[in-house]
Amino acid sequence: MKKHTLLLFKNRxxxxxxxxxxxxxxxxxxxLFKALREMTPAEIRDTVKAxxxxxxxxxxxxxxxxxxxxxxxxxxxxxxxxxxxEMEPGTYKDRVLIEADxxxxxxxxxxxxxxxxxxxxxxxxxxxYKNAFDCLQRALAEASxxxxxxxxxxxxxxxxxxxxxxxxGRYILGEETALLNGLEGxxxxxxxxxxxxxVRGLFDKPTTVNNVETLANVPHIINxxxxxxxxxxxxxxxxxxxxxxxxxxxxSTECHELPIGIxxxxxxxxxxxxxxxxxxxxxxxxxxxxxxxxxxxxxxVPLDFAPLEQVGSRLGTGxxxxxxxxxxxxxxxxxxxxxFARESCxxxxxxxxxxxxxxxxxxxxxxxxxxxxxxxxxxxxxxxxNGRSFCALAMGAMGPVESLLRLFEEEIVDHIxxxxxxxxx
Amino acid sequence: MTKPLLNxxxxxxxxxxxxxxxxxxxxxxxxxxxxxxxNGWVPDExxxxxxxxxxxxxLQVEEVATFYDKIxxxxxxxxxxxxxxSICCWSRGGEWIVQILREKLGIDLxxxxxxxxxxxxxxxxxxxxxxxxxxxxxxxxxxxLDAEKIEAILAKERSGGRP
Numbered sequence: 321m322k323k324h325t326l327l328l329f330k331n332r333x334x335x336x337x338x339x340x341x342x343x344x345x346x347x348x349x350x351x352l353f354k355a356l357r358e359m360t361p362a363e364i365r366d367t368v369k370a371x372x373x374x375x376x377x378x379x380x381x382x383x384x385x386x387x388x389x390x391x392x393x394x395x396x397x398x399x400x401x402x403x404x405x406e407m408e409p410g411t412y413k414d415r416v417l418i419e420a421d422x423x424x425x426x427x428x429x430x431x432x433x434x435x436x437x438x439x440x441x442x443x444x445x446x447x448x449y450k451n452a453f454d455c456l457q458r459a460l461a462e463a464s465x466x467x468x469x470x471x472x473x474x475x476x477x478x479x480x481x482x483x484x485x486x487x488x489g490r491y492i493l494g495e496e497t498a499l500l501n502g503l504e505g506x507x508x509x510x511x512x513x514x515x516x517x518x519v520r521g522l523f524d525k526p527t528t529v530n531n532v533e534t535l536a537n538v539p540h541i542i543n544x545x546x547x548x549x550x551x552x553x554x555x556x557x558x559x560x561x562x563x564x565x566x567x568x569x570x571x572s573t574e575c576h577e578l579p580i581g582i583x584x585x586x587x588x589x590x591x592x593x594x595x596x597x598x599x600x601x602x603x604x605x606x607x608x609x610x611x612x613x614x615x616x617x618x619x620x621v622p623l624d625f626a627p628l629e630q631v632g633s634r635l636g637t638g639x640x641x642x643x644x645x646x647x648x649x650x651x652x653x654x655x656x657x658x659x660f661a662r663e664s665c666x667x668x669x670x671x672x673x674x675x676x677x678x679x680x681x682x683x684x685x686x687x688x689x690x691x692x693x694x695x696x697x698x699x700x701x702x703x704x705x706n707g708r709s710f711c712a713l714a715m716g717a718m719g720p721v722e723s724l725l726r727l728f729e730e731e732i733v734d735h736i737x738x739x740x741x742x743x744x745x
Numbered sequence: 746m747t748k749p750l751l752n753x754x755x756x757x758x759x760x761x762x763x764x765x766x767x768x769x770x771x772x773x774x775x776x777x778x779x780x781x782x783x784n785g786w787v788p789d790e791x792x793x794x795x796x797x798x799x800x801x802x803x804l805q806v807e808e809v810a811t812f813y814d815k816i817x818x819x820x821x822x823x824x825x826x827x828x829x830x831s832i833c834c835w836s837r838g839g840e841w842i843v844q845i846l847r848e849k850l851g852i853d854l855x856x857x858x859x860x861x862x863x864x865x866x867x868x869x870x871x872x873x874x875x876x877x878x879x880x881x882x883x884x885x886x887x888x889x890l891d892a893e894k895i896e897a898i899l900a901k902e903r904s905g906g907r908p
Binding site: 490502567 | 767768770771772773774775777778799808809812813814815816827830831832833835836837868869870871872873874875876877881884886
């Protein structure tokens with residue numbers, strides 16, 4: 321196992337949470353001092369842009385570019401929102417991060433807010449993350465007490481107020497505009513874009529929405545510099561480290577901070593300790609429930625944005641879910657699709673009606689009642705739903721379905737020919 | 746007199762918070778969760794109370810309350826069991842865990858035990874994928890489940906403690 325640098329998990333101890341005293345002992349909040357005392361907001365935005373940091377919440381949009389669209393110089397109310405609605409099956413890294421070392425997120429948000437001259441922030445946390453919520457509540461109180469939040473932070477003249485919002489369920493709130501409606505106390509259907517949140521977001525004011533892990537990287541970038549951060553990745557075009565939450569049929573299913581660009585094979589063998597029960601690797605979701613499958617032929621693919629796109633998948637959230645060779649991929653895809661169908665907000669027809677139809681087709685095939693025509697039907701649905709839904713939820717749902725058709729067509733056909741699931745005796 | 750939906754102190758606290766907030770409506774979820782915490786679920790009167798605290802119409806509150814799966818608009822048992830049925834738990838025997846829970850509790854998903862103790866509901870991913878299969882009772886997360894563990898957890902939860 322090659323040694324690599326840890327940023328986000330450097331203070332992590334199993335079963336413990338690092339609070340302000342220990343965090344500061346380990347160099348916490350030095351980036352805030354540096355940012356507020358030695359750097360202009362524009363310099364911070366430029367540093368983050370130069371670091372190559374890309375969004376860690378699933379879409380992978382370059383963070384510095386997102387910040388550059390923001391009207392930082394415009395006065396008045398603006399908002400910074402942290403998306404902690406982590407609910408994509410297979411994804412649990414933000415929970416681990418917050419429960420291990422919550423002040424990184426708080427410090428990252430204060431620096432981000434200063435960089436975009438934002439006076440008010442919200443941290444949005446999903447219902448099930450009660451412990452993470454409590455950790456953040458304490459961290460916010462400690463940061464206020466230390467003078468890192470509130471008025472005139474460290475005598476810089478910059479003021480920032482940070483609120484914590486506990487949600488009440490539903491995956492769709494992870495979609496940034498649905499999340500904004502949720503924060504406003506409205507029914508959390510997504511909004512149409514444009515206008516983008518940077519123009520008209522929370523309460524119609526300019527808003528930046530970033531993921532937990534994305535924001536937690538910011539203090540490290542400020543302290544270490546853009547070039548250093550970029551150099552942490554194993555890939556030429558990559559930057560930084562990534563939290564990979566392992567799950568499924570591996571011997572060891574934990575969350576690790578690893579350099580961007582580590583190969584799938586290294587993650588499976590070294591950190592997952594191989595496929596469980598001595599079985600063989602059949603497939604995996606490389607980055608959460610909406611990312612197209614990879615197979616055993618992809619073991620040498622670097623887990624980075626561009627290389628994964630080249631093989632038809634996505635880095636997504638970094639939640640790697642592995643399936644062994646006893647797994648029926650039709651059944652796995654049915655489980656995934658049922659999740660998306662149930663979590664659809666019902667706003668648009670391709671999602672509300674299309675996803676249940678896809679579930680019905682997959683269930684029919686899995687039960688051995690499918691016909692060859694159903695494969696065409698499935699393919700038609702993928703084309704019909706992709707690009708036609710109101711937000712990214714239904715398109716995400718088509719990730720596994722599209723890759724099932726592309727990589728496991730023979731297995732689908734086998735179900736139809738045999739009139740039963742070939743993986744069940 | 747029946748028990749109030751929210752104690753006076755909490756109601757006043759929420760009212761004053763709403764009065765100080767630029768957008769009182771943003772507190773809908775907080776108010777609904779407070780009412781649910783006290784009653785186990787949110788009855789029609791709870792919707793009306795939330796509306797009066799926030800200066801909204803009951804319909805404005807209802808359309809939010811019915812959107813969230815963790816706000817209950819029907820009575821539930823003293824404790825709600827959320828059993829994960831998403832992909833990672835499924836890959837490690839989640840369907841079998843649901844089956845065990847149904848048998849041990851004698852109820853189906855969506856039902857409440859006759860003694861009013863437990864309601865069993867499926868939930869999407871709990872963010873415990875490394876400890877699959879998992880469930881949450883109230884806010885307590887239980888991972889790496891098997892039949893024996895479930896037996897012990899239910900016994901302890903039933904007597905009010907934790908295993």
